[in-house]
Amino acid sequence: MPITTVDPRTALLVIDLQEGVAGAKTIHPVRDIAARAGELADAFRRHGQPVVLVAVTGSAPGRTDNGDASARAFPDGFADLLPELGWHHSDHTLAKNRWGAFHDTGLYEHLTALGVTQVVLAGLATSKGVESTARAAYDHGFHVTLATDAMTDFTESAHQHSLSSVFPDLGETGTVTEIITALTKS
Template sequence: MTITTLDSTTALIVIDLQAGTLGGPTAHPAGEIVARAAELLAAFRAQGRLVVLANVDGTPAGRTQYGEGAREFPAAFSALVPELGQQPGDVTLTRATWSAFAGTDLDAILTERGITQIVLAGIATSFGVESTARDAYDRGYSVALAIDAITDRSADAHDASVARVFPALGQTGSAAEVIALLG
């Protein structure tokens, strides 16, 4: 469903726009994704709305086809890109999971501030963004996804999430549409 409204208590959560995740190939030009996320950040900050910057510094302990157990990423991998213009009032969450909720105090932060809706942007569509959207939906938040401020390593994975998963979790629209709804 196309995004139709934003609650007055909407927060922006930007997922993993950091040196390491942007260092590889992406389905959509990384610079464009970062630029749109920066536009969203500026609009949310201008209205005094909550901004959350989430980065990842490792992996959980579970074994996968990609490797055994937990591992830590180098600090340079986890560094948020400067284009985000990180501000002292931003909430920054560092995690070793796909979802920004898992293993962090994000839910408590949102609840304490009366947040009822989140807008998501970032990378990777089918990993961190989708996992955070699923967690938010399961916790009762309204979810909106700025589709042109999200990308994945794989165009097929991105398209599958956008077409099949996101409509069941919330509303989608462009960064410009989200900004217009901020008023």
């Protein structure tokens, strides 16, 4: 269902739009997605709403068919936020070592301390970092909105599955323009 409203205290969560993935082969160029997320961040800042910029700095332990991701070393500068996000001193930044941004990061406590009842999500990857964070936000009782044109993935099928099969059960969706319009009306 398209976005219907923006709560009085809504936070923007931008997931993994950082230098280490800027050149990744995604279905939409990462820097274009970061620019759209930056538009959202600017609008949230203008309206006095919280902006949280999340960077992945490690991986969860455990064996997978794709190997042990926890043994992966990230090079210097990997977690640096993309300049298109327009980082501002009022933004809350956090590092994560899981797909989702809530696990062991203090994000839930930060948002509840601010009185946040709704989160808007953007970033990379639609089916991993964004979806995992959206699921946790939903489980924590937040209203969830997903900025469909401010996220990308590594495959079209994974991206579309999240957009059409998962996100409608977790929250509302909207484009950057639709979300900014709803934010302005709130």
